[in-house]
Amino acid sequence: MSEKKEEEYLTIPAKWEIPYRHSAGKFATRFFKELKENKRIMGVKCPKCKRVLLPPRAFCERCFVPLEEWVKVSDEGTIQTFTICYEKFTGLPDPPYAVLEVRLDGADTDILHLGGGVDLSDPEKAVKKIKVGARVKAKWRKERTGSILDIEYFEPV
Amino acid sequence: MPRKVAAVGVGLTKTATRRNDVMHPELLYEAISAALKDARITMEGIDSVVYGSMDPFDGINCPDKWDVDVCGGALNKPYMKVTTGGTTGMSIALAGYYHVASGLYDTCLAVSCQRVGENVDAQLVLNTCVDPVFERHTGVGAITVGAFQAAAHMAKYGTTQEQMAMVRVNANANAANNPYAHLRFEMTLDAALATRFISWPLRLSDCCPRSDGACALIFASEEKTKEITDNPAWVKAAGSISDTYWPAKPVADWDNLAMLGKRIYRMAKIEKPIKEIDYAELYDAFTIQQILELEALGFCKKGEGGKLVEEGVTKKDGEIPVNMSGGVLCTNPIGATAMIRVAESALQVMGKADRRQVPDVETALAHGWGGTLQFHGSMILGKDP
Numbered sequence: 418m419s420e421k422k423e424e425e426y427l428t429i430p431a432k433w434e435i436p437y438r439h440s441a442g443k444f445a446t447r448f449f450k451e452l453k454e455n456k457r458i459m460g461v462k463c464p465k466c467k468r469v470l471l472p473p474r475a476f477c478e479r480c481f482v483p484l485e486e487w488v489k490v491s492d493e494g495t496i497q498t499f500t501i502c503y504e505k506f507t508g509l510p511d512p513p514y515a516v517l518e519v520r521l522d523g524a525d526t527d528i529l530h531l532g533g534g535v536d537l538s539d540p541e542k543a544v545k546k547i548k549v550g551a552r553v554k555a556k557w558r559k560e561r562t563g564s565i566l567d568i569e570y571f572e573p574v
Numbered sequence: 575m576p577r578k579v580a581a582v583g584v585g586l587t588k589t590a591t592r593r594n595d596v597m598h599p600e601l602l603y604e605a606i607s608a609a610l611k612d613a614r615i616t617m618e619g620i621d622s623v624v625y626g627s628m629d630p631f632d633g634i635n636c637p638d639k640w641d642v643d644v645c646g647g648a649l650n651k652p653y654m655k656v657t658t659g660g661t662t663g664m665s666i667a668l669a670g671y672y673h674v675a676s677g678l679y680d681t682c683l684a685v686s687c688q689r690v691g692e693n694v695d696a697q698l699v700l701n702t703c704v705d706p707v708f709e710r711h712t713g714v715g716a717i718t719v720g721a722f723q724a725a726a727h728m729a730k731y732g733t734t735q736e737q738m739a740m741v742r743v744n745a746n747a748n749a750a751n752n753p754y755a756h757l758r759f760e761m762t763l764d765a766a767l768a769t770r771f772i773s774w775p776l777r778l779s780d781c782c783p784r785s786d787g788a789c790a791l792i793f794a795s796e797e798k799t800k801e802i803t804d805n806p807a808w809v810k811a812a813g814s815i816s817d818t819y820w821p822a823k824p825v826a827d828w829d830n831l832a833m834l835g836k837r838i839y840r841m842a843k844i845e846k847p848i849k850e851i852d853y854a855e856l857y858d859a860f861t862i863q864q865i866l867e868l869e870a871l872g873f874c875k876k877g878e879g880g881k882l883v884e885e886g887v888t889k890k891d892g893e894i895p896v897n898m899s900g901g902v903l904c905t906n907p908i909g910a911t912a913m914i915r916v917a918e919s920a921l922q923v924m925g926k927a928d929r930r931q932v933p934d935v936e937t938a939l940a941h942g943w944g945g946t947l948q949f950h951g952s953m954i955l956g957k958d959p
Contacts, residue, residue, distance in 0.1 A: 426594040431633055439706045470820075472708045478818050498729075498825045500721030501774040502713065507695035509713040516712045518722060518821050527821040529709045540774045549729035565708055 444473045447487070453563035458555070460524050462486040468525035491522035492555035493574060499547055501537050513537035515547050519571055530565070534572025546573050576675035578959045580799040580806035581920040583613025583792035589756040589905045592691040593786040598637055599644045602687045605788035605910075606644055609683070613792045613802055617646055620792070621679040625686070626656040626666040627909035630699045632689045645685060652679075659703065660716075660857065660944030661814070662686060663789065663913030664951030667940075670793045671809050671953070680795045688909035690784035696908075704946070705819070717781055719946055720860030721773040726826035727862055728775060730877070735775060737880030739766035741861035742779045742903060744889060749900025751929040754914075756785040756905040780861040787907030789914045796959070807920035807955040810937065811841035817948040831870035831943070831950045839872070842937070842954045847872045848887075848894050851954070853922045853938040855915035859902045864888075867941060868896070890932060898922070898930035912942025916953050923955045 441449065444461065451457045460471035465480040469488050476483055497518040505512055515532030533556060537543045553571040561567040585608030587593075593601055610616060623645045625638055634640065638655040645653055658665045663686040670684030690696050697715035704710045712718075727733045743763050749755035766779035799806045815834040817823055823830075835847070844850045854871070858864035865879030873894050874882045882888060888896035897903075899918040902911055919938035921927040937956045943949060 428592075428594055433633065437706075441707050445707050472820075478820065497821075498722040498726040500718050500725060500776075502718060502721075502772070503770065503774065504717075504772045506697040506713070506715065508698040509695075509701060509715070514713065516714055516718050516722075518825070529712050529714065529821055531712055540771055544774060549725060565711055 442475070444475055448473050449563040449565070449567070452567040453561040456557055456561075458490050458492055458521060459487050460490045462488045469523060471521060471524040471526050471528055488523065490524045494519045494521035494524070494553060496547065496549055496551045496553055497527050498549055499532060501540055501543055501547065503540070515543070517547070517553065517571055519553055530568060531570040532572070533570030577677050578796040578808065579671050579674045579793050580796070580808045580959070581791050581916070581955065582794045582799055582802045582806045583609040583615070583790075584917045584920050585609030585612060585790035586754040586914065586917055587788045589754060589785045589787035589907060590691070591756070591784065591786065593689070598632065598634060598687065598689065599641045601689070601786065601788045602641050602644045602685060605687070605790040606683065606685055609790035609792050615792070615802060617649060620646055620651060620681055620683045622652045622673050622682045624654055624656055624666050624669040624673065624682060624684045626662045627687050628657055628659060628662050630702060631696060631908060632692050637687070641687065645683070657909065658944055658949055660859065660908060661912050661942045661949040661951045662909040662944065663911055664916065664940070664942035664953070665814065667791055667913050667916045667953060668812055668814060668951055670791060671812050674793045674795050680798045682793045683790060684793065684913065685788070685790040686910035686913045687788040688907040688911070689786040690906065690908055691786045696784045716859060717773045717776060720781070720862060721776045722825050723866060723947070724775045724780070724860070724862035727866065730826040731880070733862070733865060733880040735767065735777070736763070737865065737884055738780050738861035739763050740883050741858065741864045742766045744883070745858070745897060745901050745903040748890075748898045748930065749904035752899050754905070755900040756783050756787070757900065758904070776860055776862070782859045782902050782906040783904070785905050785907040787905065787910055789910040789917050791913060791917060791920070805924050807923040808957070808959040809953060810956045810959070811838040811954040812952070813838050813841070814949065814951040819946060819948060823948070825947070827876055828866045828870040828947070830948070831867065832872070834950050834952055835871045838952050838954055844954070848874075851894060851937050851939050852935040853919065853932050854894055854896045855899065855901070855918045855938070855940045856896055857902050857912055857915060857942045858897065859906060861903065863943070864896065864901070871939070871941070895932045898927065898932060912944070912951060915940040915942055916955070919953070919955050923957055
């Protein structure tokens with residue numbers, strides 16, 4: 418680097434504001450409809466390896482076969498791993514917030530969602546309730562719109 | 575059968591949160607001209623170029639267009655771009671190696687650049703890498719994913735926050751000897767453990783910085799290597815592995831890295847990694863990852879990575895010195911970071927690592943991970959082909 422101080426060089430401000438619309442497709446559309454209308458969490462079962470995959474998708478990534486059989490899974494499950502975020506990052510949720518990988522009963526893969534129902538302000542206390550192996554249950558919203566946020570969060574049972 | 579290939583030139587740049595003193599192609603110019611100088615060849619001697627970065631960090635879409643002028647564009651070189659998240663730098667190095675090993679080119683310039691400091695918050699960019707249908711609302715970025723590994727490893731094996739902090743202490747002690755490192759200050763264990771939680775169980779001291787930096791490597795065929803240098807770093811083994819995106823894989827163990835380790839050890843005829851490998855550069859964006867990588871790559875048993883660090887085995891005079899550069903914990907220009915692992919390994923094999931040099935490195939291993947924990951790449955370099 419030159420001996421000149423960094424502040425002496427120009428910087429050019431820039432910002433990307435590009436709207437997108439992402440396709441949910443047949444499987445995610447049905448999944449969200451089930452959340453909204455029936456308060457059900459639905460996975461799909463692979464005819465070959467028999468695993469119940471969640472979130473649902475059109476194919477099994479291991480057996481490389483199409484999936485058709487819809488299976489209801491529980492809205493209760495076990496935390497596989499988690500974190501509690503205490504830092505504010507631009508454009509991301511206000512801390513503290515917990516993120517969980519949950520294996521719902523009846524599913525063979527995990528769902529990624531927010532954790533809640535616990536005071537997160539003190540990490541040492543919070544991790545006594547939100548921890549690997551803890552049982553959690555979906556907290557459903559009263560007004561559901563057909564999005565992943567129809568489940569507000571998963572809370573300890 | 576692949577041809578024998580060696581790394582014959584290494585180019586590193588100064589790194590910092592911001593390198594306001596250079597534009598994007600100028601930062602690459604620094605790395606490329608250093609590699610050419612190291613190999614004592616000119617751009618005319620480069621047969622092919624593999625370039626890469628992870629676009630959104632820099633806020634420049636397809637920077638390959640802007641950067642081609644420093645990659646031999648005006649000289650009409652063959653040129654391609656490679657990008658695979660955090661493994662980008664390793665994928666570029668692998669592609670550079672494959673270009674020459676295939677017999678299609680005698681030399682290849684592999685070059686990577688990233689300006690993570692040009693955006694105000696890398697975690698927001700990382701969140702755009704996440705599935706927008708089911709997962710993006712959780713705010714996950716790289717730190718959260720690293721924290722998942724730490725929480726799982728602590729629960730399964732009893733790894734402690736003190737052991738993770740020791741990885742930081744080692745990293746900073748090493749980076750103090752590296753003029754190309756971003757964070758260059760020593761840190762005590764107490765100071766590391768006193769830093770705030772960013773995403774429990776990861777404290778600030780468990781996390782890498784975001785850096786501006788670039789790296790270049792020149793690969794050459796056996797014949798060309800002999801013309802260029804009598805001190806190359808031969809590629810003894812190289813490979814990559816992937817795993818599913820979906821969160822269905824175990825998080826406490828990096829099983830696919832263990833599989834990659836077995837593959838490349840077979841290629842390099844290595845049976846006992848800790849005895850036969852003299853040096854390792856591991857992609858430790860978070861302290862916990864060095865622990866998982868030590869286990870997966872067979873330097874210790876599963877669950878014993880923390881203990882290995884505690885016992886000093888990864889220090890300069892230990893049985894397997896790790897990241898004398900300071901590693902990713904001290905410098906992380908993301909798309910270039912995995913290539914820096916190869917560059918530092920090559921320098922150790924060549925005996926050109928100055929104050930960070932470990933004596934008598936015959937064989938060194940470089941590693942990179944990327945994606946949501948599902949990509950790995952690795953290269954084993956040696957004094958002998």
